[in-house]
Amino acid sequence: MKKLYRDLTQEAKASYGITEDRNDESWVYCTTCDRAMKQGDCIVGEHGVMQCAYDDCMPEGNLAFQSLYGWDALQQELGGEAAHWPEKPEWGKRYERRGASS
Numbered sequence: 001m002k003k004l005y006r007d008l009t010q011e012a013k014a015s016y017g018i019t020e021d022r023n024d025e026s027w028v029y030c031t032t033c034d035r036a037m038k039q040g041d042c043i044v045g046e047h048g049v050m051q052c053a054y055d056d057c058m059p060e061g062n063l064a065f066q067s068l069y070g071w072d073a074l075q076q077e078l079g080g081e082a083a084h085w086p087e088k089p090e091w092g093k094r095y096e097r098r099g100a101s102s
């Protein structure tokens with residue numbers, strides 16, 4: 001059975017958490033599939049890193065590679081590339097990075 005972030009103890013959340021507040025309800029963004037999800041829905045992988053909550057998201061290569069970022073933090077970091085993103089994203093919707101080379 002998959003282990004979700006929301007099922008972790010507070011202590012484990014402190015080490016696995018992606019967003020600074022470690023909150024289940026905080027949004028995170030997956031750079032593999034360009035979709036957002038609640039941090040609590042992310043899967044705690046065997047490699048000790050958090051994985052995307054979408055079943056059809058298939059990161060190529062190294063599964064130990066973290067592809068998740070806090071929504072707010074990433075949006076700030078990307079600047080113009082993510083200027084069109086809403087403050088609160090929607091589940092299942094793709095949010096592309098403008099001008100991203102990939």
Ligand SMILES: [Zn+2]
Nearest residue numbers: 030033052057
């Ligand atoms: Zn994904």
